[in-house]
Amino acid sequence: xxxxxxxxxxxxxxxxxxxxxxxxxxxxxxxxxxxxxxxxxxxxxxxxxxxxxxxxxxxxxxxxxxxxxxxxxxxxxxxxxxxxxxxxxxxxxxxxxxxxxxxxxxxxxxxxxxxxxxxxxxxxxxxxxxxxxxxxxxx
Numbered sequence: 001x002x003x004x005x006x007x008x009x010x011x012x013x014x015x016x017x018x019x020x021x022x023x024x025x026x027x028x029x030x031x032x033x034x035x036x037x038x039x040x041x042x043x044x045x046x047x048x049x050x051x052x053x054x055x056x057x058x059x060x061x062x063x064x065x066x067x068x069x070x071x072x073x074x075x076x077x078x079x080x081x082x083x084x085x086x087x088x089x090x091x092x093x094x095x096x097x098x099x100x101x102x103x104x105x106x107x108x109x110x111x112x113x114x115x116x117x118x119x120x121x122x123x124x125x126x127x128x129x130x131x132x133x134x135x136x137x138x139x
Contacts, residue, residue, distance in 0.1 A: 014123035
């Protein structure tokens with residue numbers, strides 16, 4: 001399946017790409033479009049673009065929305081969703097100490113990657129490591 005999101009991916013879109021390939025669609029292909037592009041390509045599932053099904057809803061990031069839509073109940077993924085929420089969405093209270101670090105690392109990955117596809121691949125390593133570490137703890 002093909003998926004589309006905005007260019008210049010960050011913590012949420014990077015995490016969503018990892019989630020899609022790891023738990024939803026292992027053969028996913030991604031298309032990155034400019035933020036100001038008004039028309040979305042037909043036949044491609046959009047994510048993390050305002051107004052689409054797979055985006056921010058009820059104060060939560062797109063990663064959180066994807067867990068709900070695809071009924072992914074893994075407690076490690078739920079914890080990652082909380083971390084991404086705090087890293088990507090303004091929160092009144094912060095409880096996940098890893099959130100600012102994850103955001104900082106993802107921004108660095110984007111800046112050091114020649115394309116969004118490369119950033120998505122490099123970010124997947126970060127999310128694999130985060131998942132492995134959290135899975136080794138009592139989530």
